[in-house]
Amino acid sequence: MVIAVSTVIFALRSGEAESDHDPARPGLWLPLVRRIRPPFEGQWALPGGPLRRDEDLEAAAARTLQATTALEPSYLEQLYAFGTLDRAPASASERVVSIVYWALVDSEEATRAAETENVHWFSADDLPDLAFDHDVIIEYALWRLRNKVEYARIAHAFLGDTFTLAQLREVHEAILGRTLDPANFRRQIEAGNTIVPTGKRVTGTSYRPPKLYRYNQAIEPVDRGPLGSSARRRPSSDGAEASAGPPDSAG
């Protein structure tokens, strides 16, 4: 029995002509890797690999992700552990239990990510046939994302430090896959406590440029309670670890 750690990465990108999207609305994209060995050789799969003896789960997720896509998201959240018996064909030599992490990256990070013959970004609306149960995993990740966006800072990952309400609404629309009434959206957001006005406006030539907002820093993007912050310690190139955020608590 093998423990694998995989990652579902979502980026927001403008729609491209070959997709069903209204090109004006951005959509969700994710990187996939073409498998070079059986089972499912030649098919696309989530970035990932076997857990090594000397790393914890989150480090394994970060390592395989970085190795395939060059991405290093600032937060990786554990999504779910997939361990049904039918994940791989009966002919597979080993049973694989997959612990899946997910992250959101902004389009700048994503466009920096190298594409090769074996690593390619796909629209969530236009996925190829996938290895294992990775279609189920992605479906579940999309569902979690769409549920989470209602009440958490999740959209922040796709925006800069400051943004207008219209930009925030567009991100919500892209994630949910439908248009939202601007007035209702404004009321809903302003009734909550997740964003606060910065007191500044977009610089520009319009008479009353839109207000700029920022996220309420008091709210963690990924609240893991007693497991502490999910901000990872990033290994530096000489192997020494530098902390990227509050230290992890045990476990």
Added chain:
Amino acid sequence: MVIAVSTVIFALRSGEAESDHDPARPGLWLPLVRRIRPPFEGQWALPGGPLRRDEDLEAAAARTLQATTALEPSYLEQLYAFGTLDRAPASASERVVSIVYWALVDSEEATRAAETENVHWFSADDLPDLAFDHDVIIEYALWRLRNKVEYARIAHAFLGDTFTLAQLREVHEAILGRTLDPANFRRQIEAGNTIVPTGKRVTGTSYRPPKLYRYNQAIEPVDRGPLGSSARRRPSSDGAEASAGPPDSAG
């Protein structure tokens, strides 16, 4: 590397004299098992065991739970996968990655559960020293429970099919560990859509007995989106599987 599957089970019970509880307020209790082999031999731990080749994760959780406590909760939810490097002492022969499930049981189920020399129920406020990082796991489960109770049907597991607002409030108080203002609680619950009046009242001698409510059946206690219902297929005694609820979707 070993994959273990463990369970955190919460039951609501009246406080007992030796705990710090106000005996009038029920508290959370959980079953622990005394380990009979190293590491941590003789220490208390969560019910669980190694994942077998022929079972999926949820079945493993149900099996080990049933074997140690005789409990068969109607829903088991995956909590988290714990895989840090320091979970077991360096002297341990194998590294263990633990995928933890949790469930809530009502006190009737719990009181039916057999206690033996090696299986004992402990108050969540008065836990013994625990093996591995099971103290962290329980802390995390408590935190998830306290967060979830605000917006989900989670308290239903501790109540009957119908209940008064006062009973529901007492369950919330027991889970959160603090008293709640009855009028605010009533307003909060009635503003949501999780419970609906049955049109009946408690039968009794008071002039205006309290109204009885029930949960809004449209809301799943554990919503797993595309992974389907978490209601498990219960194996019957002759080995054939009987469905206990809507069939699981793949994965």
